[in-house]
Amino acid sequence: MRETTTARLHELNLYRQYFELVAAGRKTIEVRVRYPHLAEMAAGDRIRFRIKGTAETCDVLVKRVTAYDDFEALLDGEGPANVNPTSTREQQLANIRGIYSPEKEALGALAIEIELPE
Template sequence: MTDTPARVRELSLYRRYFDLVAVGAKTVEVRVKYPHLADLAAGDTIRFRVKGTDETCDVRVGRVTEYPDFEALLDGEGPAKVNPNAGRDRQLADIRAIYPPEKEALGALAIKVELLADH
């Protein structure tokens, strides 16, 4: 039996989402099911970086849940966990502004995150 050490992934975030993660208010990150995220798993660490800066925040992945689209993800996870400052419809519009339909067609990932204690 081999133990695989938890991996550290670096992902960019827009400032408004980064700030929510950094204070523990955003507990579910939304991503498209890109191939490079296919093996993301509970126990991994994600180092979020504010787009265009060196500012980072580390979180531990609690679970990764796949959904067919962003609507199903928001309904399954609850919009307050994704962005407590915006309602469901606003979030859906914001997410789709980041990810066009051809990206959403790849599937949606809800990544449950927990802020690491040293931040």
């Protein structure tokens, strides 16, 4: 007997600047803290990104989820241009750390490879 898995839909908020990059297909790696509620995310799942406080959404397909010890390791492993093609590695690190405290970063980081559905 085979176990069947069902793709899950995750709803996540995103700042407008990152939302625009995702919607244009230019941002292929989403960065998140390794929170327990994201631990089950896997290839084949979908994410519905929403700009907080608006009705604007963008659905993407999860291709891969990779865990890293911290944001620096994630940027080095994934390539900064895949996370945000409009910012340098140093700017991205500062931006991510502006969103997440050191305590949250200590939980680890997730690189979520995404693509727009066909």
